[in-house]
Amino acid sequence: MTTINTKQSIETAASEAFYPTLSALVSAYHAYRTYSDAHVRQLGLTSSQFDVICALGNASGMNFNKLAQKTLTTKGELTGIVDRLEKKGLVRREVPPNDRRSFLAVLTPEGKRIFEEVFPAHTEYLKECFATLDIHEFEEIRIAIEKLRKLFP
Numbered sequence: 838m839t840t841i842n843t844k845q846s847i848e849t850a851a852s853e854a855f856y857p858t859l860s861a862l863v864s865a866y867h868a869y870r871t872y873s874d875a876h877v878r879q880l881g882l883t884s885s886q887f888d889v890i891c892a893l894g895n896a897s898g899m900n901f902n903k904l905a906q907k908t909l910t911t912k913g914e915l916t917g918i919v920d921r922l923e924k925k926g927l928v929r930r931e932v933p934p935n936d937r938r939s940f941l942a943v944l945t946p947e948g949k950r951i952f953e954e955v956f957p958a959h960t961e962y963l964k965e966c967f968a969t970l971d972i973h974e975f976e977e978i979r980i981a982i983e984k985l986r987k988l989f990p
Contacts, residue, residue: 886918893943893952894949898933
């Protein structure tokens, strides 16, 4: 009897109305990452390094907590990414004068040059994919994604 109930529970769970939406969202994200990452690698960076450089590109520096939030990484992962970017001479750590216990990640002049080169190039690359959508469709999609995001605490 438990086997039948378990099978029915699985079938009931699998038929939930939100699964096709969730599947479409995950599929779209994976397709985007695959497409985006291929170009970022051609620019000589990993996607994580690109994310950090872009997050720092218009900032005078950022603490690791905020940078981790902006790049959707953990502080532990971020430490390794920043270490590798430091070795490439693209990022440096600075101790802010008002908080000697933390670090700011800051783009070096070479990091700024890379940002100024790769960000517009990658934007143009992505623009090709979005060319078939109009401004109203972008807004509809953005609103729907924000609505989904608000479902999760």
